[in-house]
Amino acid sequence: MVKEIIIKNTKGLHASLAVKLVQAASKYAVEIELHYKDKTIDLKSILGLMSLAIPPGENVRIVAHGNQAELAIKDIESILKRKEG
Numbered sequence: 555m556v557k558e559i560i561i562k563n564t565k566g567l568h569a570s571l572a573v574k575l576v577q578a579a580s581k582y583a584v585e586i587e588l589h590y591k592d593k594t595i596d597l598k599s600i601l602g603l604m605s606l607a608i609p610p611g612e613n614v615r616i617v618a619h620g621n622q623a624e625l626a627i628k629d630i631e632s633i634l635k636r637k638e639g
Contacts (some may be wrong), residue, residue, distance in 0.1 A: 555623040557616045559634045567608035571633070576600045578629045583618035586630070597630065 563571055579586050579597040586597040590612065595602035597616070608614065614634070618626050 555618050555627055557631060558613060558629050560613050560614060561608055561610055562637050564610055564634045564637055566612070567603060567606060569604065572600055572603040575603060575623060578611045578633055580628060581629070582618075582620070582622040582626035584618045584623050584626045585616040586616065586623075586626055589615040589617060594611050602603040 561567060565571070575588075576598055588595045588597050588603065588606075590606050590608055593606060595606060597603070616627050616630055618624075619625075
């Protein structure tokens with residue numbers, strides 16, 4: 555499953571948001587990646603996410619494989635669409 559999402563957080567992809575994403579992704583038995591520009595990061599990797607330093611308003615693509623892919627993507631999407639947090 556693939557989903558395009560715009561990062562709404564006013565600070566972009568910062569440390570506390572990265573922690574929330576990793577925690578959410580880790581709840582599911584899926585392989586899940588975040589694609590940004592020419593980079594692909596395992597969404598369960600805090601260091602990988604932090605290395606991206608994605609500013610607010612940027613578009614990312616989430617790709618998940620597994621029985622819980624749809625649930626995982628919905629959870630990740632809800633986090634990325636919050637303006638704060």
